Amino acid sequence: MSEVMGLDPADWAMWREMTTMRSSVDRALEQRLQRDAGISGADFDILHSLSVAEGNRLRAGALAESLGWEKSRISHQVRRMADRGLVERADCPTDLRGTWVVLTAAGADAFATASCGYVETLQGVLFSKLDEDDRASLRRVARTVVDGLLATDAQPSPTR
Amino acid sequence: MSEVMGLDPADWAMWREMTTMRSSVDRALEQRLQRDAGISGADFDILHSLSVAEGNRLRAGALAESLGWEKSRISHQVRRMADRGLVERADCPTDLRGTWVVLTAAGADAFATASCGYVETLQGVLFSKLDEDDRASLRRVARTVVDGLLATDAQPSPTR
């Protein structure tokens, strides 16, 4: 019971360090976004997706898919952002069930204000510390792990 | 505006992939814990810290420090876990302000049940995909990034 059962202690230590790194970086980004533009990381993700979208608007479902979020999460987040004037809802004429989420001028401003600091922070805390080998390794690992999980999820009964 | 301003598109893609990897792995772990033992990842972290502690008990502050959580988060989490019988609170005789958090038999059982699947999942989705170079790279990156952030936080006025 001195360590977690059946796992290489070095691997366990690495897992802990990765967890710490992740929360530290997230924290730095959140704080920077809050300070620069008064928005959260989730706000930023939505604003980014809308900014790169055709006509600065997306259907709620497309937004969910582009971010890998659940639809209900999108709905809650968009409602809160609409309350603050960062986005607007609009009815979809071709599908009465659908909803467009549209970037407002205020939302575009907030994104423009925020993105510079966001990139700067990311560059400062993460990318500047990586050499080419690290980049290749990270990218390969991320892709392999995600692909592995997608393959597992696709199976009818993945475990047990 | 086609990509986020001033950042190498490859770096941006890597960041996205890292984010996806993180949430996928977290998701797999959460689901496994829920299925095996009916506990959350936060529950597991607390149970693990208590399991390796002397006498299966820790002061709330020590728990917070060992996990890098805020004290209030510990307090909320412990209250919820105490409601479910996974831990108990006990007064500290040497410091009347203090509180011991004590692992119960039910908590120890839940941790024993959960840890095997947790390790198995982690091994399956992550560690099994890593070679020695990846491990070294990840470990070095994690440590460098965290150290960098600690140094930044220590400064009186890091940015602007």
Place this chain on the structure above:
DNA sequence: ACTCGGTCGTTGACGTGTCACCGGTATGGC
């Protein structure tokens, strides 16, 4: 003994993410 700054843990309010479920709408087969 007293006071005062610091520490311990808790609480309430708030924003957030997930889950189960719902009403309204589209769509393909009849």
Place this chain on the structure above:
DNA sequence: GCCATACCGGTGACACGTCAACGACCGAGT
């Protein structure tokens, strides 16, 4: 046209994390 089915997005309840503020307590200096 009609109907079963699937889909779209929203809602409410709940668990979670953060923040600011608090009461209780410790300990050092006087």
